[in-house]
Amino acid sequence: MTKEEMREKFIDIIARFTVYSGKHLPDDVHAKLTELRKVETSDMAKIIYDAMFDNLEMAKDLDRPCCQDTGVLQYFVQVGTGFPLIDDIEYCLQEAVKRATVLGPLRHNAVEIFDEKNTGNNVGTRIPWIDWEVIPHSDEVKIYVYMAGGGCSLPGTAKVLMPLEGYEGIVKFVFDQVTSYGINACPPLLIGIGIGGSVEVAAKLSKKALLRPLGTHNPNPLAAELESKIEAGLNAIHIGPGGLSGENSVMGVHIEQAARHPATLAVGLSTGCWAHRRAVIKINAAMEYETISHKGAKI
Ligand code: SF4
Numbered sequence: 007m008t009k010e011e012m013r014e015k016f017i018d019i020i021a022r023f024t025v026y027s028g029k030h031l032p033d034d035v036h037a038k039l040t041e042l043r044k045v046e047t048s049d050m051a052k053i054i055y056d057a058m059f060d061n062l063e064m065a066k067d068l069d070r071p072c073c074q075d076t077g078v079l080q081y082f083v084q085v086g087t088g089f090p091l092i093d094d095i096e097y098c099l100q101e102a103v104k105r106a107t108v109l110g111p112l113r114h115n116a117v118e119i120f121d122e123k124n125t126g127n128n129v130g131t132r133i134p135w136i137d138w139e140v141i142p143h144s145d146e147v148k149i150y151v152y153m154a155g156g157g158c159s160l161p162g163t164a165k166v167l168m169p170l171e172g173y174e175g176i177v178k179f180v181f182d183q184v185t186s187y188g189i190n191a192c193p194p195l196l197i198g199i200g201i202g203g204s205v206e207v208a209a210k211l212s213k214k215a216l217l218r219p220l221g222t223h224n225p226n227p228l229a230a231e232l233e234s235k236i237e238a239g240l241n242a243i244h245i246g247p248g249g250l251s252g253e254n255s256v257m258g259v260h261i262e263q264a265a266r267h268p269a270t271l272a273v274g275l276s277t278g279c280w281a282h283r284r285a286v287i288k289i290n291a292a293m294e295y296e297t298i299s300h301k302g303a304k305i
Pocket residue numbers: 073074075076077154155156157158190191192279280281
């Protein structure tokens with residue numbers, strides 16, 4: 007395969023996978039919504055969950071996005087140093103987004119700051135946002151696609167606390183924000199919390215926490231315990247599906263951490279909505295792909 011043929015193949019795979027991820031929730035999110043639906047007792051909560059599942063079925067049958075807001079596109083790229091298109095990834099992702107916008111279709115969501123103009127193709131300054139991790143001794147690339155919807159991005163926030171505020175300060179920060187803005191994010195929510203580093207590190211880690219599969223825990227036992235406690239506390243508020251009350255509030259709470267300066271305690275919060283469109287694909291040097299988040303998907 008020539009370099010040009012490889013580029014074309016790569017763009018085509020990412021464009022089609024991006025479109026696919028706007029129409030089909032990942033396996034773990036679908037399974038969690040099913041589990042949450044089962045424990046609801048009120049008619050209102052059951053009706054809302056049933057409407058979500060009807061919506062997902064119709065999106066599949068009619069081949070349309072499962073939410074009108076297909077978000078700002080973000081790609082979290084883990085690229086092997088030996089991947090043959092390592093120099094072309096940014097260009098290819100931009101081209102893939104333009105193509106996906108027409109194919110999807112995807113709503114036009116990239117508005118240039120200062121110009122206040124929608125670019126009309128979901129590509130703008132630094133958008134699609136690309137987060138890079140370079141993997142030594144590998145010739146593959148793993149790409150997380152994330153559709154950052156407006157509602158689920160609204161509760162996003164980050165702050166540097168005084169260290170004396172401690173873990174209690176982190177919990178207060180999360181609960182204050184989720185109880186005031188969480189409803190905008192179409193519950194049940196996925197809560198991503200980043201702790202440590204400086205403010206931008208905590209913010210970025212909170213978004214990366216949303217990429218972790220549901221049902222996984224932070225490998226640090228204390229962090230895992232805090233995840234479970236915050237999840238139990240938020241569920242006890244009974245925000246319910248659509249924010250209209252129910253047995254639970256969240257699909258999960260994920261924490262990611264970095265070491266901190268002794269004098270600071272940075273914390274970041276990102277939220278995912280019930281239509282949590284996070285998709286993962288692996289592509290090898292021969293341009294063969296595996297859809298990790300959507301097993302057996304035909305893109
Ligand atoms: S929060 Fe999620 S489900 Fe709600 S409108 Fe935004 S993208 Fe769609």
